[in-house]
Amino acid sequence: MALVKCEDCGHDVSDRAQSCPKCGAPMPKILKEDETECPFCRTTLHVDALVCPSCDARKGYTTAKGRIYGKAATIFWGIILPGFFGLLWGVGLMTSNHFIGGLVLMVIFSIPIVLSVYRLKTGPVWYKAE
Numbered sequence: 223m224a225l226v227k228c229e230d231c232g233h234d235v236s237d238r239a240q241s242c243p244k245c246g247a248p249m250p251k252i253l254k255e256d257e258t259e260c261p262f263c264r265t266t267l268h269v270d271a272l273v274c275p276s277c278d279a280r281k282g283y284t285t286a287k288g289r290i291y292g293k294a295a296t297i298f299w300g301i302i303l304p305g306f307f308g309l310l311w312g313v314g315l316m317t318s319n320h321f322i323g324g325l326v327l328m329v330i331f332s333i334p335i336v337l338s339v340y341r342l343k344t345g346p347v348w349y350k351a352e
């Protein structure tokens with residue numbers, strides 16, 4: 223059993239204690255390198271875990287209508303689909319004397335693409351299923 227210093231009062235506290243016995247401050251949980259913590263229920267999870275077994279939170283890139291999307295689904299629904307339809311529809315309008323309309327449409331369709339690329343770049347986050 224190792225002792226760590228309480229950040230609030232400096233009291234020596236067991237590293238297994240959940241809170242400081244002297245001042246009651248919550249102790250930071252010491253996680254191993256391959257461990258992470260569920261942000262909702264603070265259960266210790268493996269870093270590769272995609273679902274929290276105790277509160278059913280899920281790790282993903284995007285959430286829509288209570289569903290959490292993984293990498294492949296985010297690429298498909300957020301990038302490929304709007305990219306394909308935006309381009310098809312936008313170019314269709316542009317080539318039929320609705321240049322501005324087509325341009326606006328392509329800008330609108332690029333919003334989910336930009337968001338999805340951003341989400342994929344920042345990495346997965348935990349979502350709590352509704």
Ligand SMILES: [Zn+2]
Pocket residue numbers: 228229230231232233242243244245246247
């Ligand atoms: Zn303390």
Ligand SMILES: [Zn+2]
Pocket residue numbers: 260261262263264265274275276277278279
């Ligand atoms: Zn949890």
